[in-house]
Amino acid sequence: MNRQPHFIPAFHFHWLTRWYDPMIRWLFPELGIRSALVTQARIRSGQPVLDIGCGTGTLTLLIKQTEPEAVVCGLDADLEILRIAQEKSDRNEKPILLQQGTATCLPYANETFDHVFSSLLMHHLTRVDKQQALKEIFRVLKPGGELHIADFGEPHDVTMWLLSRGMRWFEEINDHVLGLLPIFAEKAGFHSVQETAYYRTIFGAVVLIRACKPDNARSEHVH
Numbered sequence: 752m753n754r755q756p757h758f759i760p761a762f763h764f765h766w767l768t769r770w771y772d773p774m775i776r777w778l779f780p781e782l783g784i785r786s787a788l789v790t791q792a793r794i795r796s797g798q799p800v801l802d803i804g805c806g807t808g809t810l811t812l813l814i815k816q817t818e819p820e821a822v823v824c825g826l827d828a829d830l831e832i833l834r835i836a837q838e839k840s841d842r843n844e845k846p847i848l849l850q851q852g853t854a855t856c857l858p859y860a861n862e863t864f865d866h867v868f869s870s871l872l873m874h875h876l877t878r879v880d881k882q883q884a885l886k887e888i889f890r891v892l893k894p895g896g897e898l899h900i901a902d903f904g905e906p907h908d909v910t911m912w913l914l915s916r917g918m919r920w921f922e923e924i925n926d927h928v929l930g931l932l933p934i935f936a937e938k939a940g941f942h943s944v945q946e947t948a949y950y951r952t953i954f955g956a957v958v959l960i961r962a963c964k965p966d967n968a969r970s971e972h973v974h
């Protein structure tokens with residue numbers, strides 16, 4: 752019996768999962784993008800942090816290395832990729848907490864985290880699921896907590912637009928190209944939603960986004 756929820760795997764096909772790390776290292780400016788995302792969060796000692804769609808755990812481990820006293824959790828729908836993340840975590844002095852689950856129904860109580868990261872996850876979700884995932888992120892963030900996204904965004908030039916068009920055959924990036932991700936974040940209740948960086952990559956335009964949960968916000972539903 753297949754007990755995994757439905758999801759698009761890291762490189763679209765399950766058989767490519769084991770090649771995810773070497774391919775992304777080779778094809779994508781991952782170090783610059785991941786470092787900038789972690790830097791913008793300014794994580795403090797003791798803060799609980801969640802990385803959703805954590806994949807092989809590269810960003811999750813970078814967060815832990817940057818702030819070793821933070822409590823860093825990684826969540827992914829795919830058990831196979833979580834096994835790779837676990838092996839990498841086992842080689843690390845300070846372990847991360849890994850869990851299987853889906854972005855649209857996060858297995859955490861309201862107001863658990865100071866920061867939630869989402870790196871290259873959102874373009875794996877349908878429009879409805881992106882909106883549901885953003886609501887879930889809002890729910891599990893503490894008031895004043897922050898969301899940090901790295902994902903496809905609105906292209907600023909023709910080359911990036913053409914590359915993004917190609918990606919539309921494989922993944923759910925149409926809303927990203929239309930610049931709708933920040934608007935979805937605002938609709939989920941986030942304020943100060945801001946594009947903080949823009950990268951030209953061979954897959955298309957990638958942006959970093961920061962969004963804040965207002966200090967006076969409360970999470971309505973309980974899980």
Ligand SMILES: C[S@@+](CC[C@H](N)C(=O)[O-])C[C@H]1O[C@@H](n2cnc3c(N)ncnc32)[C@H](O)[C@@H]1O
Nearest residue numbers: 758761804805806827828829853854870871875
């Ligand atoms: C392109 S990979 C990104 C992995 C990692 N965050 C990174 O930056 O390299 C997308 C990840 O999202 C996961 N994923 C897809 N749909 C998901 C869902 N509904 N809930 C949780 N994870 C999901 C996939 O299993 C995959 O590991």
